Amino acid sequence: MSFVELPNAPxxxxxxxxxxxxxxxxxxxxASEGLLCTDLVIADGKIESVLPPGTAPAALPRADLREGMVWPCFVDMHTHLDKGHIWERRRNPDGSFMGALENVSADRAANWSTDDVRARMEFSLKTAYAHGTKLIRTHLDSIPPQHRISFEVFAELREAWKDRIALQAVALLPLEQVLDANVFGDIVAVTRTHGGLLGGATRILPDFEKILETLFKAAADNGLDIDLHVDETEDREVLTLKTIAETKLRLGFQGAVTVGHCCSLARQDEDLARRTIDLVAEAGISVVSLPMCNMYLQDRHAGRTPRWRGVTLFHELAAAGVPTAVSSDNTRDPFYAYGDLDPVEVFREAVRILHLDHPLDEAARVVTTTPADILGRRDIGRIKPGLPADLVLFSARRWSEFLSRPQADRIVVRNGMGIDRRLPDYRDLDPVLDR
Structure with missing residues (x-):
């Protein structure tokens, strides 16, 4: 039984x-603690008006939320739909980063056919939709020939899901392949064909500056944006974020650049970290933190309690004017054994891990307005007259109530109507995982 019944009326x-x-x-x-009390008027699937409480036309049917929260649908801007839900088939026995790389590589080589990738990606989309997500960006492993398989599946699902979840894709390629003209050229061509972005995971490599310059020039020549995994390590000597910012500024790259993780930034001395943050702000780069996955992987050593949380300097980046958001990252795969593509869980854990509270006034932006803006969709992640009534309703009235329970009784509204929120059964994946 829902905590409130929606009127059966347009x-x-x-x-x-x-x-x-x-x-x-x-x-x-x-506002009190960044929260507003209102009446929301819904008409023909859109938000007609936002009014002071008690002032909506009395003749209209209504659902009294009794101060329950209403959020816009969520944005999950850094995921890995192609990797999702392989844990039962290929685990990470020690929970380490290298263990994750090795086991994903083995599973990809053995199993990532068109049917396998489609089944797992669609399961993830059903889950995200039921939780209230409207926009997802996924990274797709793009080691040839996998890039062609996964991008074709992505394009098929993007079309099939276009009225429910907007999808974007990033080619996640080994950056050393950027200097192989034939391989990189084919990845760029496939990415351009499917309207994707160029990406990869940065680390200290020979000719790293040349690799970055080649990547940026290819993106510029093909009208593509860039989204990179950056400094996903506790090694304080890894400083590729600084080099990325310097490269964007030096080349005058006009496309959007997003970076994820940036864990080692939190390991730098204050002066170096400040100089890097200033460069990131000057270059107009956006940063997404993946707090659940980073806390899971970083500073993991057998028999030793972790000493740090694994996340980037989120508050310092935001204070410098850098667009900052949080996201799910991996789901039930060797990089993160848990997760359900639920932005409420991501937000709740981000508040705890990153100390986004005290005050919480603007915290909701990290899974709504800011990631929508970073992804170029200012029509998503906000409540505004004229926009579709794509909303998530909660019985929780205040932050303490919202953050203290998983909000499993939420109501997801799309185009003004409640959806079926039943989550897909994990047994649905048995046919692909049992192989």
Whole structure:
């Protein structure tokens, strides 16, 4: 039984709703802890108006939320749909980063056919949709010939899901292949054909600056943006984030550049970290933190308690004007054994791990407005008259209530109507995993 029943009408009111003010446009009022009390008027699948509580037309059908929260649908801007849900088939026995690399590589070589990738990606999309996600960017392992298989599956699913979840894809390639003209040229061509982005995982490599320059020039020549995995290590000597910012500035690259992880930044001395952050801000680079996966992988040593949380300097980056967001990253694969592509879980854990609280006034932006802006979709992740009524309703009224429970009784509304929130059964994956 839902905590509230939605009116069965095209024109209705969500009365006495509590909205995160940072997600609201076209309405202004005094907020408490960044929360607004409003009446939301829904008409023909769109948000018609945001009004002071108790002022919506009395003649309209209504659902009284009794101050329950209403959020816009979520944005999950860094995921790995192609890797998801292989844990039962290929585990990571020691939970290490190298163990993750080795076991994903082995599973990819043995199993990642078109049918296998499609089944696992679609399972992930069903899960994300049920949780209230509207926009996902996924990285796709692009080691030939896998790039052609995975991008073709992605294109098929992007079309099939276009009215439910907007999808973007990044070619995640081994960066040393950038200097192999034939291999890199084919990856770029496939990425361009499917409207993707160029990416990869940076680390200290011979000719790293040449690799970066070649990558940036290829992106510029083909009208592609860039999204990189950066400094996903506790090694304080790894400083590729700084080099990326310097390269973007030197080349005058006009496309969007996003970087994920940036873990080693938190291991640098204060002066070096500040110089790097200033460069990132000057270069207009966006940063996404993956707090659950980073805390799982970083500083993991057998028989030793971890000494740090594995995450980047999130507050310092945000204070410098760098667009910052959080996201799911991996789901039930060797890089992260857990997770369910649920932005509520990601947000809740990010608040704890990154100390996004005290105050929480603007915290909701990290899974809504900011990642939507980074991904170039200002029509998603916000509540605004004229936008589709794509909303997530919660019985929780205040932050303490919201963050203390998993919000499993939430109601997801798409185009003004509640959806079937039943999650797919893990048994649905047995036919591919049992192989």
């Amino acid at each position: 024109h209705y009111v969500l009365a006495n709703a509590t909205l995160p003010a940072i997600t609201v446009e076209g309405y202004s009022a005094a």
